[in-house]
Each structure stands twice: as C-alpha cells, then as structure tokens.
Amino acid sequence: xxxxxxxxxxxxxxxxxxxxxxxxxxxxxxxxxxxxxxxxxxxxxxxxxxxxxxxxxxxxxxxxxxxxxxxxxxxxxxxxxxxxxxxxxxxxxxxxxxxxxxxxxxxxxxxxxx
Amino acid sequence: xxxxxxxxxxxxxxxxxxxxxxxxxxxxxxxxxxxxxxxxxxxxxxxxxxxxxxxxxxxxxxxxxxxxxxxxxxxxxxxxxxxxxxxxxxxxxxxxxxxxxxxxxxxxxxxxxxxxxxxxxxxxxxxxxxxxxxxxxxxxxxxxxxxxxxxxxxxxxxxxxxxxxxxxxxxxxxxxxxxxxxxxxxxxxxxxxxxxxxxxxxxxxxxxxxxxxxxxxxxxxxxxxxxxxxxxxxxxxxxxxxxxxxxxxxxxxxxxxxxxxxxxxxxxxxxxxxxxxxxxxxxxxxxxxxxxxxxxxxxxxxxxxxxxxxxxxxxxxxxxxxxxxxxxxxxxxxxxxxxxxxxxxxxxxxxxxxxxxxxxxxxxxxxxxxxxxxxxxxxxxxxxxxxxxxxxxxxxxxxxxxxxxxxxxxxxxxxxxxxxxxxxxxxxxxxxxxxxxxxxxxxxx
Numbered sequence: 181x182x183x184x185x186x187x188x189x190x191x192x193x194x195x196x197x198x199x200x201x202x203x204x205x206x207x208x209x210x211x212x213x214x215x216x217x218x219x220x221x222x223x224x225x226x227x228x229x230x231x232x233x234x235x236x237x238x239x240x241x242x243x244x245x246x247x248x249x250x251x252x253x254x255x256x257x258x259x260x261x262x263x264x265x266x267x268x269x270x271x272x273x274x275x276x277x278x279x280x281x282x283x284x285x286x287x288x289x290x291x292x293x294x
Numbered sequence: 295x296x297x298x299x300x301x302x303x304x305x306x307x308x309x310x311x312x313x314x315x316x317x318x319x320x321x322x323x324x325x326x327x328x329x330x331x332x333x334x335x336x337x338x339x340x341x342x343x344x345x346x347x348x349x350x351x352x353x354x355x356x357x358x359x360x361x362x363x364x365x366x367x368x369x370x371x372x373x374x375x376x377x378x379x380x381x382x383x384x385x386x387x388x389x390x391x392x393x394x395x396x397x398x399x400x401x402x403x404x405x406x407x408x409x410x411x412x413x414x415x416x417x418x419x420x421x422x423x424x425x426x427x428x429x430x431x432x433x434x435x436x437x438x439x440x441x442x443x444x445x446x447x448x449x450x451x452x453x454x455x456x457x458x459x460x461x462x463x464x465x466x467x468x469x470x471x472x473x474x475x476x477x478x479x480x481x482x483x484x485x486x487x488x489x490x491x492x493x494x495x496x497x498x499x500x501x502x503x504x505x506x507x508x509x510x511x512x513x514x515x516x517x518x519x520x521x522x523x524x525x526x527x528x529x530x531x532x533x534x535x536x537x538x539x540x541x542x543x544x545x546x547x548x549x550x551x552x553x554x555x556x557x558x559x560x561x562x563x564x565x566x567x568x569x570x571x572x573x574x575x576x577x578x579x580x581x582x583x584x585x586x587x588x589x590x591x592x593x594x595x596x597x598x599x600x601x602x603x604x605x606x607x608x609x610x611x612x613x614x615x616x617x618x619x620x621x622x623x624x625x626x627x628x629x630x631x632x633x634x635x636x637x638x639x640x641x642x643x644x645x646x647x648x649x650x651x652x653x654x655x656x657x658x659x660x661x662x663x664x665x666x667x668x669x670x671x672x673x674x675x676x677x678x679x680x681x682x683x684x685x686x687x688x689x690x691x692x693x694x695x696x697x698x699x700x701x702x703x704x705x706x707x708x709x710x711x712x713x714x715x716x717x718x719x720x721x722x723x724x725x726x727x728x729x730x731x732x733x734x735x736x737x738x739x
Contacts, residue, residue, distance in 0.1 A: 257585050279538055
C-alpha cells in the first residue's frame with residue numbers, strides 16, 4: 181500500500197520518502213523536516229500509536245515535522261481518539277477514499293499546516 | 295400412688311411432651327425463617343451453604359451439619375460447607391484435610407452419601423467413616439467423631455424435581471432413637487428448603503459465570519471483527535485504488551469493453567468495502583461503543599451534499615433527485631457524520647428501488663425536531679416485507695431474487711440505531727407499486 185500512495189503523491193509532484201517499518205518510521209520522523217507524515221497504525225516492529233506516544237512522552241512532540249496524519253484501514257473510534265490526543269492532525273481511512281480523494285485530503289492538511 | 299396422682303402425673307407428662315413439641319415447632323418456624331432469609335439474601339453457593347449449615351446447628355443444637363453437592367464436571371460429590379464451631383475446627387485440623395480434599399467419586403460404592411444419592415433415600419450410620427470414605431482411615435474417622443462428639447449421622451438427599459443435587463449430613467450428639475418425633479419432622483421439613491436455597495444459589499452462580507464467559511466471547515468477537523475487517527480492507531483498498539488509477543489514467547485510452555469490466559470491478563469493490571464498514575458499525579452498535587460527536591448543522595445543506603453524491607447514479611437510471619424544504623428550517627444538533635450516513639443509506643435505498651421516477655429529500659420543522667423525509671415513486675414495499683425493515687439482516691424476501699443482490703440488510707438497522715442514539719425516531723409509509731417515504735427526526739439545536 182505504501183507503493184500506491186507513493187505513486188499517487190509522486191505523480192502529483194510531491195517528494196516522497198518511505199519508511200520500511202515502524203522503527204524506521206520513528207527514526208525518520210525523529211530526524212524530521214517533513215511537511216506531512218502519513219502514519220499507519222498497524223506496522224511491523226512498532227505500531228503507529230506507540231510512535232506517537234514515544235514522541236509525546238519524550239518531549240519534542242511532533243515538532244520536527246509540520247503535521248502527522250493517520251492513514252490507516254483501522255477505524256476504531258477509540259484508536260482514532262487516542263491518535264488525535266497524541267498529536268495526530270487527522271485520520272484517513274484508506275478504503276473509504278479514492279486516490280483523488282486521498283490526494284485532496286492530503287493537500288488540505290498541507291495547506292492547513294503552512 | 296392413687297389413681298388421681300397417676301392421672302396428674304400422666305397429665306403432667308402429656309403437658310411436658312406437648313410443651314417440648316411446641317418448643318420444637320417454634321424452633322422449626324425460626325429455622326425455616328432463617329433459611330428463607332439466607333436463600334433470599336445470599337448469592338453464591340459456598341456462602342449460602344455455609345449459612346444454612348451454621349443456622350441449622352445453632353437453632354437445633356446438632357453437633358455438625360455438612361452440605362455436599364454433586365459436581366457434574368468432575369463426577370464427584372464435593373463438600374461445600376461444614377458448620378463452624380471450635381470442635382469442628384479442631385476435628386478438621388485432626389483430619390488434616392480441607393473440605394476440598396474430601397471429594398468422593400460418584401461411583402464409589404462404600405460411601406453412604408453415594409448410596410443416599412443413588413437410592414434417593416435417607417441413610418443413617420453411627421460410623422463417621424461411612425460418609426468420609428475413602429478420604430480418611432477408620433482411625434482418623436473415630437478420632438474426628440470423638441472430638442466433634444458425633445454419635446449418629448443422618449444423611450438426607452437434596453432432590454430437585456427428580457434429580458439429586460447433593461446431600462446434607464446431620465451429625466447428632468445422641469442416638470437416633472433419642473430424637474423426638476418433632477425433631478425428626480423438623481429435619482424432614484428443612485430439607486426441601488435447603489434444596490431450594492442451594493439450587494437457587496447454584497443457578498445464580500452459573501448464570502453469573504455464563505454471563506462473564508459471554509462477555510469475554512463478545513469482546514473476542516469484536517476484536518476478531520476489528521482485526522479481520524482491517525485485514526480485508528487492505529487488499530480491497532489496493533483493488534479499489536489501482537482500478538481507479540487505471541480508470542482515470544490520462545495515458546492511453548481504455549477499450550470500451552475493458553472500461554466497462556473495470557467499472558464493475560470498481561463498483562463491486564466499493565460494495566465489499568461498504569459491507570465491511572456496515573459490519574463494523576453493527577459490531578460497534580451492539581457492544582455499545584458508538585460515540586456521538588454532536589455539532590450544530592444545517593440539515594438542508596447536508597441533504598444537498600448527499601444529493602450531489604448520488605446525482606450521477608440517479609440520472610444514469612433516469613431518476614430525478616431533488617431537495618425541498620418547508621420555510622426556514624432551524625439547525626439540528628447531531629453527529630454530522632452519522633446523520634450523513636443515515637441519509638446516504640435512505641437515498642441509496644430509494645435509488646435502488648426507483649428505476650425511473652422521482653426521489654425527494656424534504657426537510658421541515660415539526661415541534662422540537664427537524665424532520666427529513668426521503669420520498670420515492672418506486673415500487674413500494676409489500677405489507678409482509680414492511681415488518682422486516684429495521685431488523686438486522688432483514689432483507690426483503692423477494693428482493694433476494696429480484697435485485698442484483700446488493701445490500702447486506704444492515705443499512706436500515708444501522709439507521710434506526712443511529713437515529714435512536716440521537717433520541718430521534720425513524721418511520722416509513724409505503725404502498726406497493728406507488729412508492730415509499732422514510733422519515734427521521736432529530737432534535738433542534
């Protein structure tokens with residue numbers, strides 16, 4: 181699925197970097213500098229909520245990146261609520277969007293964070 | 295001693311006997327009352343049995359009372375309570391075993407309790423070993439009997455309906471012949487009440503345990519649905535998205551036939567995703583996990599949004615779709631996303647059953663509510679089918695054959711649950727052949 185979103189975003193002209201798993205994603209987010217991080221919940225090695233919680237507890241928050249948005253197929257309200265409480269800007273359910281809708285949502289999040 | 299003295303003595307004896315019987319009757323009443331209280335106020339089997347055993351010993355002055363119940367799982371007769379007294383505590387210490395360790399297999403021939411259960415009849419013995427075998431030796435049984443001052447043991451079966459559920463052992467400090475008729479009667483009367491009290495506690499405990507198990511199962515089911523739906527959504531998203539990319543690709547033109555086929559792939563995937571989403575909704579509704587996020591919004595605006603969503607589909611099949619309202623309609627306070635889903639569902643149903651004709655979404659105020667009515671000029675719903683509408687999986691029977699098989703039968707059920715969570719109401723009017731109107735109301739802002 182990462183390939184799909186990479187393709188959609190790259191075709192639209194964005195610069196995209198992919199993490200291979202949760203731990204890799206955490207390291208990349210820690211380095212920071214991204215305008216938008218699309219974070220899934222169910223990930224190999226470290227899940228998305230744990231990543232958010234780690235940033236939350238460690239202090240710097242999600243500051244090195246302008247915004248983190250959850251992009252997942254997991255839709256439980258309790259998990260969505262937790263992600264938002266831990267600093268995620270929003271939540272997108274993959275299966276409910278066409279690539280076009282995903283792109284327009286991503287554009288909206290980007291424009292909000294500038 | 296002359297005749298008159300004899301008569302007086304006789305009268306005295308009779309009086310004494312009657313007095314004694316009266317006092318036993320009093321005790322009987324008092325113990326029955328206590329047992330009744332125990333059965334009403336105590337819930338679990340162990341403490342109910344303990345209270346019964348203690349009450350009988352205290353009220354009737356017996357040496358010991360022990361209650362044992364049949365355990366269907368282990369096929370053992372298991373003591374659940376023994377009356378508490380310093381002597382009994384000492385005797386138990388001497389025996390060196392806890393109650394739990396005096397299990398008697400229900401096919402063990404040498405134990406009188408087992409005989410009592412098999413024959414469903416009262417048994418009696420002067421040897422304590424007869425009720426403790428094979429848990430202790432004769433030597434230990436004798437010692438325990440001496441410490442607890444037990445001369446006779448009467449074993450009564452506890453029988454419910456026709457089924458023995460256990461026994462009650464009553465240990466006496468005297469011989470059985472020394473028991474008065476009244477005392478024997480009292481004992482006989484007690485047994486029925488003891489059976490009922492123990493059974494009630496057992497039922498309650500079983501129910502409680504079953505309830506806990508059900509809750510655990512329900513949670514497992516929810517977790518299963520959550521995780522499975524996630525697993526299902528991932529490949530469905532891939533199919534949906536890549537199909538979309540091909541259908542909307544600017545490079546190259548798809549053959550018309552190929553486009554048509556891919557369109558079908560896309561629509562089917564959408565339906566699958568919708569189905570999974572509905573299953574998730576139902577799972578949330580039924581476990582009480584639905585959270586409402588109420589906000590004020592304009593119902594007419596939402597209706598326009600829904601109209602736009604379905605405009606293409608409606609015009610494709612030649613159905614007119616319009617939004618109307620009556621006068622100025624105030625804002626509602628509700629979870630916008632859920633109301634969106636309700637309206638989408640009603641309009642989608644209307645389109646499904648209105649091949650050509652007209653669908654109107656009408657918004658109006660009625661007292662403290664805003665009413666939204668979706669009216670179609672479609673085929674309507676027969677009286678038989680009307681009963682199944684808001685029921686889970688209540689798909690209309692003839693639409694099973696007639697339609698293309700879309701829809702899970704969950705949509706209207708979900709609508710009703712969501713409307714009711716908002717303290718609103720949903721209803722419909724329909725006439726076969728003429729069309730239907732589905733209306734729901736939501737409280738004003």
